[in-house]
Amino acid sequence: MLSKTRGSLGLALVAALGIGLVACGGDDESSEPAATEAPAASEAPAGSDAPAGTDAPAQGATLANFTPWSADAPVIDCRPEEGPLKAAWIYVGPTNDGGWTQQHDASRQAVQDHFGDAVETTYKENVPEGPQVLQTIEDLIADGNTVIFGTSFGFQDAFVEAAAAHPDVCFEFATGYKGADNLSQFYGAAEDTDFLAGMAAGAASPTGKLGMLASFPIGEVLRGVNAWTMGARMMNPDATVNVVWVNSWFDPPNERKAAEALIAEGIDTLGQKGIDSPATGDAAKAAGVPWAGYNADQSANYGDVWLTATEYDWTVYQIPRLQAILDGAWVAGNYYGNLSDGFVKLATFGDLVTEETRAAIQAELEKLTAKPNSQFTGPINDNKGNEVLAAGVSHTFEELMSMAYLIEGVIGDIPAG
Amino acid sequence: MNSNIFVIIASSAIFYGTPLFFAALGGIFTERSGVLNLGVEGTMLLGGVTGAWASQHVPGSAWFTVLAAIIIGMAAGALTSTLLAFLCVTLRTNQTVAGLAITIFAGGVGLSSYFANVWKVAEAPVDRQVRRLDVLGWADVPVLGPILFNQTILTYLSWVMVVLASIYLFRTRFGLQLRAVGESPQTADAMGINVVKYRYLHTILGGALAGLGGVYYSLAIVPTWVDGMTKGAGWIAIALVIFGFWRPSITLIGAYLFGALQSLSSTLKARNVQISGDVLDALPFFMTIVVLVLVSTRFAHRRLGAPAALGVPYEREER
Numbered sequence: 001m002l003s004k005t006r007g008s009l010g011l012a013l014v015a016a017l018g019i020g021l022v023a024c025g026g027d028d029e030s031s032e033p034a035a036t037e038a039p040a041a042s043e044a045p046a047g048s049d050a051p052a053g054t055d056a057p058a059q060g061a062t063l064a065n066f067t068p069w070s071a072d073a074p075v076i077d078c079r080p081e082e083g084p085l086k087a088a089w090i091y092v093g094p095t096n097d098g099g100w101t102q103q104h105d106a107s108r109q110a111v112q113d114h115f116g117d118a119v120e121t122t123y124k125e126n127v128p129e130g131p132q133v134l135q136t137i138e139d140l141i142a143d144g145n146t147v148i149f150g151t152s153f154g155f156q157d158a159f160v161e162a163a164a165a166h167p168d169v170c171f172e173f174a175t176g177y178k179g180a181d182n183l184s185q186f187y188g189a190a191e192d193t194d195f196l197a198g199m200a201a202g203a204a205s206p207t208g209k210l211g212m213l214a215s216f217p218i219g220e221v222l223r224g225v226n227a228w229t230m231g232a233r234m235m236n237p238d239a240t241v242n243v244v245w246v247n248s249w250f251d252p253p254n255e256r257k258a259a260e261a262l263i264a265e266g267i268d269t270l271g272q273k274g275i276d277s278p279a280t281g282d283a284a285k286a287a288g289v290p291w292a293g294y295n296a297d298q299s300a301n302y303g304d305v306w307l308t309a310t311e312y313d314w315t316v317y318q319i320p321r322l323q324a325i326l327d328g329a330w331v332a333g334n335y336y337g338n339l340s341d342g343f344v345k346l347a348t349f350g351d352l353v354t355e356e357t358r359a360a361i362q363a364e365l366e367k368l369t370a371k372p373n374s375q376f377t378g379p380i381n382d383n384k385g386n387e388v389l390a391a392g393v394s395h396t397f398e399e400l401m402s403m404a405y406l407i408e409g410v411i412g413d414i415p416a417g
Numbered sequence: 418m419n420s421n422i423f424v425i426i427a428s429s430a431i432f433y434g435t436p437l438f439f440a441a442l443g444g445i446f447t448e449r450s451g452v453l454n455l456g457v458e459g460t461m462l463l464g465g466v467t468g469a470w471a472s473q474h475v476p477g478s479a480w481f482t483v484l485a486a487i488i489i490g491m492a493a494g495a496l497t498s499t500l501l502a503f504l505c506v507t508l509r510t511n512q513t514v515a516g517l518a519i520t521i522f523a524g525g526v527g528l529s530s531y532f533a534n535v536w537k538v539a540e541a542p543v544d545r546q547v548r549r550l551d552v553l554g555w556a557d558v559p560v561l562g563p564i565l566f567n568q569t570i571l572t573y574l575s576w577v578m579v580v581l582a583s584i585y586l587f588r589t590r591f592g593l594q595l596r597a598v599g600e601s602p603q604t605a606d607a608m609g610i611n612v613v614k615y616r617y618l619h620t621i622l623g624g625a626l627a628g629l630g631g632v633y634y635s636l637a638i639v640p641t642w643v644d645g646m647t648k649g650a651g652w653i654a655i656a657l658v659i660f661g662f663w664r665p666s667i668t669l670i671g672a673y674l675f676g677a678l679q680s681l682s683s684t685l686k687a688r689n690v691q692i693s694g695d696v697l698d699a700l701p702f703f704m705t706i707v708v709l710v711l712v713s714t715r716f717a718h719r720r721l722g723a724p725a726a727l728g729v730p731y732e733r734e735e736r
Binding site: 094096097098126211242244250251253256257258261262264267277278279282286301302412413 | 540
C-alpha cells in the first residue's frame with residue numbers, strides 16, 4: 001500500500017517536472033508593454049487614427065534603397081481593427097548570442113521605444129531552421145500579430161508559404177530573395193563593410209596568412225568572404241585567407257574549435273562571416289591573434305585583439321516600414337541598404353588598427369559610400385584561376401546576390417551540397 | 418613539429434575529452450550503485466550555467482573565483498541529482514523516465530537557459546576562466562609539450578581522479594560494498610549495507626562530477642555561456658560508461674577517443690581536406706550508436722561487468 005502511494009507521488013513529481021519545462025521553455029517572451037514616454041518623433045500618428053490607406057503615397061518613393069516588387073504592387077493593409085499594431089520577430093538563436101540575434105533584438109527594442117503604444121512587439125528565439133518555423137508563424141498570427149519579421153535565411157520558404165496563406169499579414173524577411181505581394185526582403189551591402197574590415201585584418205597580419213570562419217556557402221556569405229579577402233589583399237597583395245565552413249550560424253564550441261585549428265595551422269589573423277557568436281574572438285584572445293568580428297561591436301570585451309567588424313542598423317529599415325503600415329501605405333518590395341543610409345557601418349576600431357590603416361580604410365569607405373559594391377569591379381579572378389570579371393566590368397545586382405565563387409587569395413573550396 | 422596533425426588532434430582529444438570523462442566517471446559511480454542517470458545532459462548544463470554565473474560574480478582573486486565557480490557548479494550538479502535520487506531511490510519511479518525528465522527540465526530549453534536569462538550570464542564573456550597551463554614551461558616541447566604539458570588544471574585533476582576512483586572501486590571495502598549494492602541489493606541489504614544511503618551518495622557524487630563537466634564547458638572551452646552548449650556531451654558520457662565497462666581507466670581512454678572525433682572535423686577542415694563536415698560532425702554520435710550496439714548483447718553485458726541491478730528500484734520486502 002505504502003509503496004503504491006509512493007509510486008504515484010513519484011509519477012506526479014515527474015509530471016510536474018514536465019509541466020515546469022513547458023512553463024520555462026515553451027513560453028515566448030513578450031516584450032515589456034510599451035515604454036511610458038511618448039514616441040520620440042512627434043509627427044508620428046498615434047496608431048489607429050491614421051488616415052485610411054488608399055490615397056497615401058506608396059512608400060517606395062520615400063525610403064532610400066527600397067524598390068517595390070512592381071510598379072503596381074498592391075498596398076497591403078495589415079493594421080488591426082483596434083488596439084496597437086502587433087509585430088513579431090523570429091530569431092534563429094538566443095537573444096543573448098553576442099552577435100546576430102542580439103543585434104536584431106536590440107533593433108526590435110529600438111522600434112518598440114520609437115513607436116511606444118502604437119506598436120506592440122514580441123519575439124520568438126531559438127527557432128530552428130525547419131518545420132517549426134511555419135508553426136511558429138501560425139502561432140504568432142493566432143496571437144494577433146499582423147507583421148512578422150524573419151531574420152534567418154533558412155526561414156525563407158516557410159515565410160513564402162505563410163505569406164500565401166495569410167494575404168492580410170505583412171511579412172518582412174531579412175537576407176532572402178523571394179518576394180510576394182505581402183512579403184518584402186530587406187538586407188544590405190555588408191560586403192562593403194566586410195571589405196573595410198578585411199583591410200584592417202590584412203594590415204594587422206604579420207605574415208599575410210589570414211583565416212576566416214564562415215557559416216554556409218550561400219550568396220550573402222560568399223560575398224562577405226570574397227570582399228573581406230579583397231580588402232586584406234588591398235593592404236597586402238600576397239595575403240591569403242584560409243576559410244573554414246562551420247555549417248552553422250550559431251555553434252560557439254565548434255566555432256572555437258575551428259578557430260583553434262586555424263591558429264594551429266599558422267594563421268595569424270582571424271575573421272568571421274555569417275557566424276553569430278564571438279567564440280572566434282575567444283580563441284583569438286587566448287592565442288593573442290588579431291580578430292575582426294562580425295555584426296557586433298566587441299571592442300570592449302576583446303580589446304587586446306579587436307580590429308573592427310561589420311555592424312547593421314536594422315531600424316533604418318524597420319522604423320519607416322512600420323510607419324508605412326500605420327499610414328496604410330505598405331507595399332512589398334526589396335530593400336538593399338548600404339553605407340550611405342547607415343544600414344551598415346563599421347564598428348569601433350581596436351588599438352591594433354594603426355592610424356595609417358585607418359586613413360586607408362576611410363578613403364575606401366568614402367568610395368563605397370558614394371558607390372556601393374564598387375569593389376566588385378574587374379579584373380577579378382576566382383581561386384581556380386578563372387576570370388570572373390574582365391577589367392572595368394561590375395556585377396549586376398542579381399549576380400552579386402547569387403555569387404557562387406571564391407575569389408583569388410582564398411584557400412579553400414565551396415563545399416558540395 | 419608541434420603543428421603535426423597528430424599532435425594537434427592528440428592535444429585537442431585530451432582537451433575536449435576531459436569534460437566527457439568527468440561526466441562519465443560520475444556515471445560509473447551512479448550506475449555501480451544500481452541507478453541509471455539519464456539526466457546527465459541537463460545536470461551538466463545546470464553545472465555550466467551556475468559555474469559561469471559564479472565566475473562572473475564571486476569576488477576575490479582570480480584563483481579563488483575560479484575555484485568557487487567549480488565548487489558551485491559541482492554543487493548545482495549534486496543538487497540536481499539529489500532530486501533524481503529522491504525520485505529513483507525513495508519514490509522508486511521508473512529510472513528511465515525520471516532521468517529523461519531531469520534532462521528535459523534542466524536542459525537546453527529548460528532551467529539552465531532560464532537561469533542564463535535571469536542572471537544575464539551570456540551578456541558578457543566569463544573572464545575568469547580555467548586556462549591552459551604551461552606546466553614546467555614545457556608546453557613547447559616537441560610532441561609531448563602540447564599534448565601533456567599544455568592542458569588545464571582540470572585535466573590534471575582528472576588524471577588524479579582515475580587513480581583514486583579505481584582504488585576506491587576495486588581496492589576498498591566501500592567500493593566492494595558499492596558494487597554489491599549494484600549487483601544484488603537484496604544480498605547487500607542482508608549483509609547490513611545501507612542500500613538507500615549508498616545509492617543516494619553515489620548518485621549525488623555522479624551529479625557533482627557531471628556538474629564539473631558542465632563547468633569545463635562554460636569556463637574552459639567557450640568562456641561565454643551559450644544555451645545548450647554541451648550539445649549532447651551528456652549522452653556521449655552515458656555511452657562512455659558502457660564503452661569503459663564501468664571502469665574509470667578504460668573510460669578515460671574512451672573519452673579521449675571521442676574528444677579526438679569531436680575535434681577531427683575542425684582540424685581537417687583547416688587543412689582543406691575535402692570531407693563533408695556533416696559526416697565528421699556526426700561521427701561521435703555514430704560511434705556512440707556502434708558502441709552501444711556492440712556492448713548491449715547479453716553476452717557482453719554479462720562479461721563486461723554491467724551492474725546486475727542497474728535500473729531496478731530496490732524494494733525491501735514488506736514485513
